[in-house]
Amino acid sequence: MITQTVCSFQIPETETAVSHWNRSRGKRFLDVLGSGLALTFTSPLMVLAAAAVKVGSPGPVFFRQQRVGRGGTRFDMLKFRTMFHRPLDNSPRLTRSGDNRITRVGKLLRKWKIDELPQLLNVLRGEMSLIGPRPDLPEFYAHLDPVRRQILQLKPGVTGWATLHFRDEESVLVKVSPEAMLDFYLNDLLPRKVDLDLSYARRATLKSDIGILLQTVAAILPLRASTSTGQPLQLP
Numbered sequence: 001m002i003t004q005t006v007c008s009f010q011i012p013e014t015e016t017a018v019s020h021w022n023r024s025r026g027k028r029f030l031d032v033l034g035s036g037l038a039l040t041f042t043s044p045l046m047v048l049a050a051a052a053v054k055v056g057s058p059g060p061v062f063f064r065q066q067r068v069g070r071g072g073t074r075f076d077m078l079k080f081r082t083m084f085h086r087p088l089d090n091s092p093r094l095t096r097s098g099d100n101r102i103t104r105v106g107k108l109l110r111k112w113k114i115d116e117l118p119q120l121l122n123v124l125r126g127e128m129s130l131i132g133p134r135p136d137l138p139e140f141y142a143h144l145d146p147v148r149r150q151i152l153q154l155k156p157g158v159t160g161w162a163t164l165h166f167r168d169e170e171s172v173l174v175k176v177s178p179e180a181m182l183d184f185y186l187n188d189l190l191p192r193k194v195d196l197d198l199s200y201a202r203r204a205t206l207k208s209d210i211g212i213l214l215q216t217v218a219a220i221l222p223l224r225a226s227t228s229t230g231q232p233l234q235l236p
Contacts, residue, residue, distance in 0.1 A: 022153075022201055027129065027206075027209070028126075030210075039121070042117055046114075046117050049109060049115075052109075053103075053106075057085065057103045058085060059084070060085065062078055063079045068135060069135060070155040075128075077119060077135055079115045080114065082102055082103060082110050083103060093140075093182075094182060096170050099170075119158050120158070129156070130157060130159070130213060131158075131213065132156050132160050133154055133157060133162060133197035134156060134160060136190070148198070151198055159216040161200035172189065
């Protein structure tokens with residue numbers, strides 16, 4: 001098996017485990033078309049969100065953080081800033097419900113997932129896809145076993161199969177003590193999310209990607225029940 005060293009750990013390069021759709025031109029076309037349309041329709045909302053972030057607390061409008069993309073490539077993932085700006089902050093890299101670092105505006109943006117909208121720019125730039133595993137920090141991926149590290153063969157997504165199962169991840173983490181939160185995430189929650197995304201990637205199609213997009217929109221609507229505990233959903 002050929003491997004390449006990225007972010008100080010080995011990434012398996014076998015491509016036999018995922019469907020052809022994951023690297024197809026059709027998926028890229030869907031990404032460009034979908035993110036372009038979404039940016040067009042949500043641009044007024046994004047302008048309002050940016051203004052609210054700027055007025056709500058001192059600091060930049062956008063939060064940029066290096067995440068790991070396909071093949072171990074690092075990129076700056078974009079979000080609207082939802083926390084108080086603290087340069088050189090050494091606070092925990094995980095967020096749970098009730099985190100006192102979150103601003104009043106940030107709570108609203110996070111509730112409706114508006115803070116994630118700038119990632120549509122990451123999609124247009126080719127760093128992310130509309131559908132795929134959520135991008136995580138390099139130090140978190142280093143804890144995965146070689147089989148699960150195959151997740152880095154996939155382009156990370158704005159939403160995905162695991163995202164639907166753990167839409168309110170912060171409510172899952174709040175059930176764990178702060179001292180045990182990182183260990184729980186690395187040894188329990190992250191492997192479960194990776195397993196879900198790898199399972200989906202093996203049979204992903206255009207139809208199933210569109211289905212996940214529709215389920216994501218439906219899950220954000222106020223009349224839809226939230227899925228946050230990993231309960232089974234129907235695969236599109």
